[in-house]
Amino acid sequence: MNATVSPFFCPKTKFLLGLTAALLAWRFWVVPQLGITLYVDEAQYWTWAQNLDWGYFSKPPGVAALIWLSTALFGDGLLGVKALAMLCYPLAAGVCYAIACRLYDERVAFWSAIAVLTLPMFAWLGLFVSTDALLTLFWTLALWSYLRALDSDAWGDWLLLGLICGLGLLSKYTMAAWLGAAFLHLIVFHRAKLASSKPWAAATLALLILSPNIYWNIAHDFPTLKHTAYITLERKSGGGLPSFGEFWAAQWLAFGPVLGCVFALMLLRARQSWRDDNTRLLLWFALPLWAIVSTQAIKGGANANWAAPAFAPTAIAAVAWLLKRGKLKWLLAGIAFNVAVVGLVYHWAPLKDAIGSQKLAKLNPYKRAQGWDELGRQLQPILVANPKAVLVADNRTLLAHMLYELRD
Numbered sequence: 494m495n496a497t498v499s500p501f502f503c504p505k506t507k508f509l510l511g512l513t514a515a516l517l518a519w520r521f522w523v524v525p526q527l528g529i530t531l532y533v534d535e536a537q538y539w540t541w542a543q544n545l546d547w548g549y550f551s552k553p554p555g556v557a558a559l560i561w562l563s564t565a566l567f568g569d570g571l572l573g574v575k576a577l578a579m580l581c582y583p584l585a586a587g588v589c590y591a592i593a594c595r596l597y598d599e600r601v602a603f604w605s606a607i608a609v610l611t612l613p614m615f616a617w618l619g620l621f622v623s624t625d626a627l628l629t630l631f632w633t634l635a636l637w638s639y640l641r642a643l644d645s646d647a648w649g650d651w652l653l654l655g656l657i658c659g660l661g662l663l664s665k666y667t668m669a670a671w672l673g674a675a676f677l678h679l680i681v682f683h684r685a686k687l688a689s690s691k692p693w694a695a696a697t698l699a700l701l702i703l704s705p706n707i708y709w710n711i712a713h714d715f716p717t718l719k720h721t722a723y724i725t726l727e728r729k730s731g732g733g734l735p736s737f738g739e740f741w742a743a744q745w746l747a748f749g750p751v752l753g754c755v756f757a758l759m760l761l762r763a764r765q766s767w768r769d770d771n772t773r774l775l776l777w778f779a780l781p782l783w784a785i786v787s788t789q790a791i792k793g794g795a796n797a798n799w800a801a802p803a804f805a806p807t808a809i810a811a812v813a814w815l816l817k818r819g820k821l822k823w824l825l826a827g828i829a830f831n832v833a834v835v836g837l838v839y840h841w842a843p844l845k846d847a848i849g850s851q852k853l854a855k856l857n858p859y860k861r862a863q864g865w866d867e868l869g870r871q872l873q874p875i876l877v878a879n880p881k882a883v884l885v886a887d888n889r890t891l892l893a894h895m896l897y898e899l900r901d
Contacts, residue, residue: 505599505603506590509587509590509603509606509607512607512610513583513586513587513610516583516610516611517579517580517583519839520579520619520620520839521572521576521579523620523839523840524571524572524575524620525571525572526842527620527841527842527859527862528842528859528863529571529859529862529863530571530862530863530865530866530894530897530898531571531574531622531862531865531894531897532621532861532862533861533889533890533893533894534622534623535574535575535621535622535623536865536893536894536896536897537889537893538552538556538557538560538622539560539564539569539574539896539897540893540896540897541554541556541557541560542557542558542560542561542564545557545558545561546709547705547706547708547709548706548709548710548713548716548717549717550716550717550720551716551717551720551721552624552665552717553662553663553664553665553666553703553706553717554663554706555624555627555660555663555664555665556578556622556623556624556626556627556664559577559578559622559626559627560574560577560578560622562577563575563576563577563578569900574622575620575621575622578621578622578623578626578627579619579620579626581626581627581629581630582609582610582615582618582619582626582629582630583610583619584630585609585615585629585630585632585633585805586606586609586610586615587606588630588633588634588636588637588805589602589605589606589609589633589805589806589808589809590602590603590605590606591637592605592633592636592637592640592806592809593605593606593809593812593813595637595640595641595644596640596771596774596775596809596813597771597813600816601809601812601813601816604812604816604821604824605808605809605812605813607828608752608808608809608811608812608824608827608828609804609805609808609809611828611831611832611835612747612748612749612752612804612808612831613746613747613748613749613831613834613835613838614747614748614797614798614801614804615629615801615804616831616835616838616839617747617835617838618798618801620839623798624664624665625665625798625801625802627660627661627664627665628661628664628665628667628668628801628802629801629802629804629805631657631658631660631661631664631668632661632668632671632778632802632805633802633805633806634657634661635654635657635658635661635668635671635675636671636778636806638650638653638654638657639654639675641653641654642654642691642692642695643683643686646686646689646691648691648694651691651692651694651695652694652695652698654695655694655695655696655697655698655699655702656698656699656702658671658672658695658696658699659698659699659700659701659702659703660702662699662702662703662706663702663703663706666717666718666721667782667799667802670781670782670785671778671782671802672696672699673781674777674778674781674782675778677777678774678777678778679692724789724793732790732791732792732793732794733791734791736790736791736793736794736795737787737790737791739790740786740787740790740795740797741787743797744783744797744800745757747797747804748804748807748808748811749827749828749830749831749834750827750830751815751823751824751826751827751828751830752808752811752812752827752831755811755814755815756807756810756811758814759772759776759810759811759814766810771810771813772810772813772814775806775807775809775810776806776807776810778803778806779802779803779804779805779806779807780803782800782802782803783800783803786799786800812824838858841857841858841859845857865894865895865897865898866898868894868895868898869894869895869897869898869899870898872884872895872898872899873899876899884899
């Protein structure tokens, strides 16, 4: 590991900050142009944010707290709900820059940050509020602080790691996969450090931060843990090899063709990848999550975003692989292709109107977030005319959307 390069004084940081600002401005401009309202999960998280607690039915409290703060700062409008979540992915790219500076050099760090900023996976998720936003940020922060703790062995760095992991667990229980990977990494490569109380203190701090959520689950008969266990271990809808293949096809597309192919090569050349200390370390904190989600895909199906945090360390490894072999042109082509694909998705509506194809209308990626505001406008005068009426629905989708749309 190269700990001599400070990521905060590299000469290309100004360009990266400008690029980040431009991408954020693009996303903030695009969202109101899409003709959408919140997705059902976003609307449900917003309702949670109106009553902050240490836990909720299907998620720990991180996403509700994030929306509460975002709306307190920017209001309850579409962008107000999404604003802070949209910032998480650029911040994660900045952390990837710091990780790559520590493992490689300024050049790899610069291109790694650009690659992460423009990944189709994060560009798509960056339009919405999901638990993946905070999870991805804390996943990268945990890796960065873990590298610091390994180098310095200072109490402050180990406790910082515990703090980050605890906040990550409050965001999504998937953070436990990071903790498992770190524990195995210490056993295999740094076993002597386990004789110290510092890593154990970090783990204890993480559990202490999670403990209010654990108590909330105990008090409410473990709803979140039961839900997580169900979708992870018990659900058997779909699945099988077709679901596994669809999941990995989506992962490849979410990387883009160039970085996706490099990732595939690193897996095919596992022995070579394993011999490189930095590649091995980065994949160590990515592959276990993919293994877990792949198992879920075979058992009962899995969404493409369930392994989102794994994209960040893998992107750094892929960029380093290309630059080490003098393939900068391929990297540039991959980034350019990803930006072009993101542009097509971001500007789907004018593209559809220009082509006028009915098939494109059926492929609309935003259709699940459209029409709910109109339903709310139609219901509003009825509720105003009948102030004692109670709005009843037989599914969470209708209730979540109408609670948001009729918030006034």
